Amino acid sequence: MALIRNLSMRSIMLNMKKVFISDVRGLNSEAVNDDLPVEMENPYKKEKRQCILCKLNINPDYKNYRLLSQFQSPYTGRIYGRHITGLCKNKQEAVEREIVKAQNCAYMPYFYKDKVFLKDPRLFDPENPVRSHRF
């Protein structure tokens, strides 16, 4: 019984589909050649890569020294380069500018990272830079 009902459902669905297709063809009766390739965007196109600050729409600010200290080496207090942080050019420049400001205002130390922030989550891995370096 269930089988029959299933079959009948399928036949109804097929009929509906046929009606639908004929309707669509009726609308644009000129383009009916099914063999032509379909114009569409590349479905395999990769998503545009963005740096972490652009993705989250963050503008670095010198008062937010906790964020800025994540771009600072815990050993020397120096700012990590673009090949380590993985930021785009504009954001890296902004980060460097704001870190210098924050250090000037005595929000952030020059030669070490504030020990309160040492266990903050890491945004990048300094051991695996995009481009190798000699350090």
Added chain:
Amino acid sequence: MPSYEIAMMIRTMPKAELKNTLMRVSNCIFDRGGIIRKIENLGFRPMPYKTSAHGIVHREANYFVLKVDTGTNVVSDLKEEYSRDVDVIRQRVYKVNQESTDQCSLEEELLPPAYRKEVQKMIEVGKTQVNRFTFKFKYNSGLDYYPFQR
């Protein structure tokens, strides 16, 4: 009037005195026709480095940020006034950042060098320069002998 941010470190003092100091600091701005939009208190905390000001070494400070609209010629005047203030340890004045609307350029930066715009520009510039390795001097003197010592 452009907007500025004055980052100010004030020495350790009781709350009532701190209020007086802030009044004095803000009156300096009002006297010169400026407006204070906001005073942010970033709290009392140890400084990352010791600072000596007016003959005393400070290791802790009250952090304040004043968001101010003043004329450009007033800024140096304010700085001079605050540098003479005994309660102010350190002060910096910055212009307020413009919101940048640039798109992320990481995708273009990760392309191989030959596809990068700046590298292509460098190659174009290089083509207009003399190639040191293949350059040969031409003796266009019109003489059938070489006039200089060889």
